[in-house]
Amino acid sequence: MTPGGTSGAPGVVVVTGVGRYLGAHVAARLAADPRIERVIGVDAPDSGTEFTDLLDRVERIRVDNGALGGLLADLDVDAVVHLALVTSPDPQHGGRSAMKDQNVIGSMQMLAACQRAPRLRKLVVRSSTAAYGVSFRDPAVFTEETEPREVPRGGFGRDILDLEGYVRGFRRRRPDVTATVLRFAPFIGSTADTTLTRYFSQPFVPTVFGRDPRLQFLHFDDALEVLHRSIVEDHPGTYNVAGPGVLSLSQAIRRAGRVAVPVLEPGLSGAAALARTMGFGRYGLDQVDLFVHGRVVDTSRLEQEYGFTPRSTAEAFEDFIRAHHGGVVVTRNQLAAAEQLVLDGIRQVRAAVRERSS
Amino acid sequence: MSGPDERRDPQSVGRFDVPEQVPAPDAEPARRNGHRPAAQAAPTRTAAPTPTATPAATPSADEGDAGLPGGTEPAVSDRPGDHWDRKVANGLAFLRRRLSGDYEVDEFGFDSELTDAVFHPLLRLLYRDWFRTEVSGVENVPVDGPALVVGNHSGTVALDALILSAALHDKHPAHRYLRLLGADLVFRMPVVSELARKTGGTVACNPDAERLLGGGDLVGVFPEGFKGIGKLYADRYKLQRFGRGGFVSAALRTGTPIVPVAIVGGEEIYPMLADIKPLARLLKLPYFPVTPTFPLLGPLGMVPLPSKWLIEFCPPIPTAHLTDSADDPLVVFNLADQVRETIQQTLHTLLERRPDPFGP
Numbered sequence: 127m128t129p130g131g132t133s134g135a136p137g138v139v140v141v142t143g144v145g146r147y148l149g150a151h152v153a154a155r156l157a158a159d160p161r162i163e164r165v166i167g168v169d170a171p172d173s174g175t176e177f178t179d180l181l182d183r184v185e186r187i188r189v190d191n192g193a194l195g196g197l198l199a200d201l202d203v204d205a206v207v208h209l210a211l212v213t214s215p216d217p218q219h220g221g222r223s224a225m226k227d228q229n230v231i232g233s234m235q236m237l238a239a240c241q242r243a244p245r246l247r248k249l250v251v252r253s254s255t256a257a258y259g260v261s262f263r264d265p266a267v268f269t270e271e272t273e274p275r276e277v278p279r280g281g282f283g284r285d286i287l288d289l290e291g292y293v294r295g296f297r298r299r300r301p302d303v304t305a306t307v308l309r310f311a312p313f314i315g316s317t318a319d320t321t322l323t324r325y326f327s328q329p330f331v332p333t334v335f336g337r338d339p340r341l342q343f344l345h346f347d348d349a350l351e352v353l354h355r356s357i358v359e360d361h362p363g364t365y366n367v368a369g370p371g372v373l374s375l376s377q378a379i380r381r382a383g384r385v386a387v388p389v390l391e392p393g394l395s396g397a398a399a400l401a402r403t404m405g406f407g408r409y410g411l412d413q414v415d416l417f418v419h420g421r422v423v424d425t426s427r428l429e430q431e432y433g434f435t436p437r438s439t440a441e442a443f444e445d446f447i448r449a450h451h452g453g454v455v456v457t458r459n460q461l462a463a464a465e466q467l468v469l470d471g472i473r474q475v476r477a478a479v480r481e482r483s484s
Numbered sequence: 485m486s487g488p489d490e491r492r493d494p495q496s497v498g499r500f501d502v503p504e505q506v507p508a509p510d511a512e513p514a515r516r517n518g519h520r521p522a523a524q525a526a527p528t529r530t531a532a533p534t535p536t537a538t539p540a541a542t543p544s545a546d547e548g549d550a551g552l553p554g555g556t557e558p559a560v561s562d563r564p565g566d567h568w569d570r571k572v573a574n575g576l577a578f579l580r581r582r583l584s585g586d587y588e589v590d591e592f593g594f595d596s597e598l599t600d601a602v603f604h605p606l607l608r609l610l611y612r613d614w615f616r617t618e619v620s621g622v623e624n625v626p627v628d629g630p631a632l633v634v635g636n637h638s639g640t641v642a643l644d645a646l647i648l649s650a651a652l653h654d655k656h657p658a659h660r661y662l663r664l665l666g667a668d669l670v671f672r673m674p675v676v677s678e679l680a681r682k683t684g685g686t687v688a689c690n691p692d693a694e695r696l697l698g699g700g701d702l703v704g705v706f707p708e709g710f711k712g713i714g715k716l717y718a719d720r721y722k723l724q725r726f727g728r729g730g731f732v733s734a735a736l737r738t739g740t741p742i743v744p745v746a747i748v749g750g751e752e753i754y755p756m757l758a759d760i761k762p763l764a765r766l767l768k769l770p771y772f773p774v775t776p777t778f779p780l781l782g783p784l785g786m787v788p789l790p791s792k793w794l795i796e797f798c799p800p801i802p803t804a805h806l807t808d809s810a811d812d813p814l815v816v817f818n819l820a821d822q823v824r825e826t827i828q829q830t831l832h833t834l835l836e837r838r839p840d841p842f843g844p
Contacts, residue, residue: 267591
């Protein structure tokens, strides 16, 4: 189709957010793909240098979001992968206002730049299953067509709704560009460090009293696979990306050998709000809402279109447990031993009673 | 079933010189005599001969004792594999599975293991011993494939839905689970919402109904909603309005047969004499009931009165030929009316069969 690119695989790819875990891994994987000529990692000027060894084959450019416009046009970009999203406010980097700057303003500027890039023919945007909002009237399983019934309370959920709105606008203005929106379930895996992995790594895990939400996770490697395929193949549209199957929160906590500490919901919301204003802790209303309502999506469209099924939620979680076995309060073997102990105790008591009465 | 097993018991007892065992075989049938369904009793019985028939040393190789040298001495004389030992072992294994999270939950949150082990036994006590429920027409519920079970709602508290699901599971030859659709109020309340999900319920909305039916499940719905359970005792067994007939369009879209079911007995468990509307508004509830015992007796008033229950499943109404008319309001309302009439008439015939609401 375009010079410098074979059968759908683009020649020049720009990846945003390479200063973060996901962006760095995606860029490194694209750079290792021989079908792609050039991978350019774009990043904010103040981003860290954590992943430099991973990105040795990626050209890195540090620019402000505002300067992106000219850059994309100058570079003759074929495809853009927009991954620069912040999922939870980081008090060390400006908190919620910086998060909104990045998620909403940054994405707007990125899409405006894409609109002006003449050679662009592919756009892949990272979204989240938070796009479905939370409501008690929600169906149990979201398909891509489900409209959110209520605007979420959490900042990230609102950002995602805004972002998807901008992508819809972009699709209208540039119908020639293949736009793929990937709604990812929360990432989990052996190496990923996210709000949820930190949550499940604690020995005592706070939960919402009287609620046992259904959760889905996506293994980090499967997220990379889906993102990679979105770039080298053509998959226009919006897709839910999650591990099939469901774990309830209590079940996940038990499988991880942690102990759940139920907290009343108003207390938890208040604590989350307090933690945010005091500037510590990364749990926000997004997490509270997730732990009240849970979130399950239908992934059949992804499986049909990509011909790829991510590993199941239970398997992804199992992989995470294996990597984070420190801090376990109750292990499976301890439970089995306790079971045996009680069983034998009862047997002995019964035998003793029988002997005495004989 | 228990004949050969019992005969073998005294033999093994003789070998171990424990005469106390003699009354035990007596006690077991007496307990079984109660109400355990034959299907459940069978596997435990047939499993019994194996350990007792083998020499005394081998029972310790039974799963319960594997790898435990310390406990072998008393365990042998205890005969691992006897009735109570198995019960304890099963109970402990269940607890261990629950505590380590080794169970499956489907995408709606349905936990079949917990339902089988905890909720259905409790409901069984209620519907069998307390309400003396008689179920008829269970052959009208398909053995496999989807069906939409539509019933009349009653009883101030939606106990009839739970009783229906437990009774259907026990009486149906395929022991099918009824996936109930509940009002969103149920899912707003903590604890209650999780109990509803764990027992197979979900929010009453078309996407969920169609997804369950599309997956071949048996879905239970009460189209009267709060109008049905919140009606006064004076209006008992008068079917209320069926709403917009959303359940019909869900059935039409998936081509699922509709099985009307009439439930008699639910109206008398908490006879609602009055509805304190201001209090209901204050508590954000659809109604606040006053029954002869509630709120007069406080928590004691929550004990349901022991009425006699009759449940009848009516012949299924096929909808496969109407799949294209799912959005046609005329077809939907006609079908909803047909279902409503069927239930109302069945209610009348059932009421004639039961002259005394609190009879045997």
